Each structure stands twice: as structure tokens, then as C-alpha cells.
Amino acid sequence: MSPLRIATFNLLHGQPLDEDGSPLPLPEDPGAPLAEAVAALDADVLAMQEVDRYQERSGLVDQAAVAAKALGAGDWRFAAALHGRPAPGAGWIHENAPSDRLAYGPEDLDTGADLPSYGTALITRLPVHHWRARRFAPAPFGLPLRVAGRRGLIPVPDEPRAALAAVLEGSHGPFTVVAAHLSFVPGWNMGQLAGIRRWISDLPAPYLLLGDFNLIGPVPRTVLGGAAIVDGLGRERWRRDGVPRREHGREAREARRIQRRLRVRRGVQLRPRPAAALPQRALLQGWRDLARTPTYPAHRPSVQFDHVLAVGVPRSAVLGSDAPALGLSDHRPLLVRVDL
Numbered sequence: 001m002s003p004l005r006i007a008t009f010n011l012l013h014g015q016p017l018d019e020d021g022s023p024l025p026l027p028e029d030p031g032a033p034l035a036e037a038v039a040a041l042d043a044d045v046l047a048m049q050e051v052d053r054y055q056e057r058s059g060l061v062d063q064a065a066v067a068a069k070a071l072g073a074g075d076w077r078f079a080a081a082l083h084g085r086p087a088p089g090a091g092w093i094h095e096n097a098p099s100d101r102l103a104y105g106p107e108d109l110d111t112g113a114d115l116p117s118y119g120t121a122l123i124t125r126l127p128v129h130h131w132r133a134r135r136f137a138p139a140p141f142g143l144p145l146r147v148a149g150r151r152g153l154i155p156v157p158d159e160p161r162a163a164l165a166a167v168l169e170g171s172h173g174p175f176t177v178v179a180a181h182l183s184f185v186p187g188w189n190m191g192q193l194a195g196i197r198r199w200i201s202d203l204p205a206p207y208l209l210l211g212d213f214n215l216i217g218p219v220p221r222t223v224l225g226g227a228a229i230v231d232g233l234g235r236e237r238w239r240r241d242g243v244p245r246r247e248h249g250r251e252a253r254e255a256r257r258i259q260r261r262l263r264v265r266r267g268v269q270l271r272p273r274p275a276a277a278l279p280q281r282a283l284l285q286g287w288r289d290l291a292r293t294p295t296y297p298a299h300r301p302s303v304q305f306d307h308v309l310a311v312g313v314p315r316s317a318v319l320g321s322d323a324p325a326l327g328l329s330d331h332r333p334l335l336v337r338v339d340l
Contacts, residue, residue: 003319004126004170004340006290007043008179008210008306009333013052013118014063016328021299030059035070037326041333043071045168047179047210048121050329053078053104055116057086064121065109073123078104079133079162080117081181090156092118103133103164120211122164122179129174130167134199135160136192139185158185161192163211165200170340175312176203180211189214190223197224206312206340209287212331216303224287224309287311291321295332298325306334313338 014034016024027033038046048067052058064078079102084094095115104112138160144153163180180196182189193213200207213220290308294301301323308321319337326333 003337004044005042005335005337006045006177006208006210006308007041007333007335008047008049008212008308009038009041010049010181010212010306010329010331011052011063012050012329012331013055013058014328015058015330017298017330019299021297021330026059031061031063031066033328034063035066037328037333038067038070040324040326041071041335043123043335044125045177045208045210046071046073046121046123047164047177048123049179049181049212051078051119051121053080053117053119054113055085055118060113062109064104064123065106067121068106068123071123071125073125075128076105076121076123077131077133077164077166078117078121079119079135079164080104081119081135081160081162083115083117085116090154092159102135102162103131105131119162120164120179120181122166122177124166124168124177127169128166129169130203132165132199132203133162135162136183136195139183139188141185143184145184156184158183158188163196163199165203167203172340174204175206175208175340176200177208178210180209180213182211182213182215184214190219193220193223206310208290208313208340209309210307212306214305215307216305218289220307221287221289221309224311290318290336290338291323291334293321293323293334295323295334297330298332301332304334306331308334308336310338313340 016033018024046067051063053062054060064076068076082092082094084092087093138158142155142157145156146153161181161183163178165176165178167174167176178196178200182192196209287309290310292304294304295306296303317339319339321336323332323334
């Protein structure tokens with residue numbers, strides 16, 4: 001089987017940009033620039049941030065659905081960080097959603113057109129065993145930031161964030177992928193990243209964590225820490241004496257259902273392994289970047305806000321990476337080719 005193409009892309013709501021980084025008007029078909037950019041990535045798994053769903057500024061299209069169609073992807077989810085419309089200047093005017101729905105998928109193409117939303121998406125061509133979504137509350141304060149198409153620093157309030165997780169079936173078995181967009185407020189984003197680590201600890205390893213974390217260099221993998229591999233590696237937790245401890249609660253029950261489905265579908269017995277039985281080298285390795293290259297700003301990249309982090313993926317499985325210029329967004333996508 002060919003290596004998988006795994007990518008993350010902060011869309012800036014599908015905004016086309018000129019070579020100097022200035023905004024360009026949307027064409028008559030507002031989804032066309034996004035479809036063209038995503039098709040060029042040809043990703044088997046694509047995480048997207050700053051995704052619009054039925055927003056006037058992006059042509060009233062469902063951008064997750066547009067991207068999935070461009071990739072020929074069979075399954076996808078959009079997690080609404082918020083329901084509302086952009087406020088003049090910065091921030092959001094929130095809508096009073098009747099159910100405050102979190103996740104949308106292929107079966108929801110004709111729903112919610114009267115309720116514009118904004119968030120994170122995860123799209124895949126691979127078989128999916130399980131989906132999971134969550135929101136993160138905004139920081140209680142914002143920061144002055146540079147905004148595409150505007151001069152100087154603009155005071156920007158923080159906003160709710162969303163994350164998606166999927167258990168996918170690769171050529172070597174199941175693995176977990178997470179798409180996330182974290183706060184730009186220092187410290188707050190680190191707490192969100194640590195929260196994601198705990199949130200997925202009951203899902204099958206290896207783990208791939210994709211997204212715009214608003215953290216540069218080694219900070220994300222340092223926050224996740226080498227000790228994360230002992231947190232569970234997607235198996236049941238174990239006591240020091242090596243006896244499995246039965247977890248309780250909704251997510252624990254959910255994890256046991258996933259494991260039962262995997263056993264039925266793949267005809268294998270998944271047996272938990274105590275952390276003590278893992279190779280010492282693996283215990284010390286922890287999370288790492290699968291690609292280290294600047295992704296922002298797109299017209300002249302100098303820092304890396306966008307990351308593909310992994311644990312349980314050997315270095316030999318990573319076959320290359322790229323951050324191509326696509327003429328869309330103020331971020332470049334980050335693409336990694338990996339054997340999973």
C-alpha cells in the first residue's frame with residue numbers, strides 16, 4: 001500500500017491571497033479556490049482549521065463538504081467551535097443555537113444553512129471506526145494581533161476552539177488522528193494541548209495530532225511530554241502490579257465498545273499491554289514533530305504554527321514532508337507522507 005498523505009491546513013475561511021499576502025476577492029464560485037487547493041494536496045487525511053459553514057464572507061458554502069468532495073473522501077466531520085457571524089473589526093456575534101450542536105457530517109449537508117458556524121474539520125479517505133468531538137472555552141482575554149489585510153496590530157478577543165478525533169484503519173491496523181485549533185493566548189493553548197492528550201488516552205495508538213497550535217518550535221512536543229506515552233497508548237490503564245484496572249465513565253465505556261468493534265472487524269484479539277512491558281526506548285521517546293518547516297505567513301514563511309505531532313510512529317515510517325504555496329490563506333498547509 002502507498003504511504004499515506006497526512007496534512008493540516010489553516011484555511012483563513014478559504015480566503016484567496018495575492019503573492020504579497022493581500023486579500024483577493026472571491027470568484028463567482030466561492031468554493032472553487034478551496035477545492036483547487038485541497039485537490040492539489042491530495043491528502044488521505046486532512047485536518048482543517050478556521051473553517052466556515054454557511055458564512056456570508058465565504059460565499060455561504062459548507063467548506064468541509066467542499067474539501068471532502070475535492071478529495072473524494074468518504075467520511076468527514078466538522079466541529080463547530082461557535083455558531084455566529086464575524087463581528088465588525090474582530091470577534092464574533094454569537095447566535096442562539098437551539099441545540100448548540102457540536103459536530104456535523106456527510107448526512108448533514110442540507111441542515112443548518114440558517115445557522116452559520118465556524119470551527120475545525122477532519123476529512124479522511126480511510127475507513128473510520130469512531131468519531132469524537134469537543135470544544136474548548138476561550139481565554140478570558142485577548143491579544144493585539146496582525147490580521148490579514150489590515151495594518152498594524154488589532155485587538156482580538158480569544159474565541160472558543162474545537163477538536164476532532166477519529167480512529168482510522170491503516171494498512172498496519174487502527175490508529176488515532178486528532179485535528180485541533182488552539183488559542184493564541186500563551187499558556188491557555190498549552191492547557192488545551194495537555195487536555196487533548198488526556199482526552200484521547202483511551203483510543204488506539206499510534207497517535208497523530210494535527211493542527212494550528214499557535215505554538216512554535218519544540219513547545220508543542222515539550223508540553224505533551226515524553227511521559228505521555230505512559231498515559232495509556234490507547235490501551236487500558238494498568239496498576240503497578242501489572243493488573244488491568246477497569247475504567248469507568250462515558251468515555252471509558254465508549255473505548256471498550258471501540259475495542260470490541262475492532263476485534264469483530266479485524267478478527268484479532270486486542271490485548272492491553274502494561275506500560276512496564278513497553279520498551280524503555282519507547283517510554284523515553286515521547287511525542288515528536290514529523291515535519292519541521294515554517295508555515296506562516298504563507299507568502300514568506302518564517303515560523304511554524306502548524307504541526308503534525310506523533311507518538312508510536314517510528315522515524316523510518318516518515319517518508320517526507322512539504323509546505324506548498326497554494327494561494328489560499330495566510331498559513332501554508334503542512335503535508336507529511338507516512339507509512340501507517
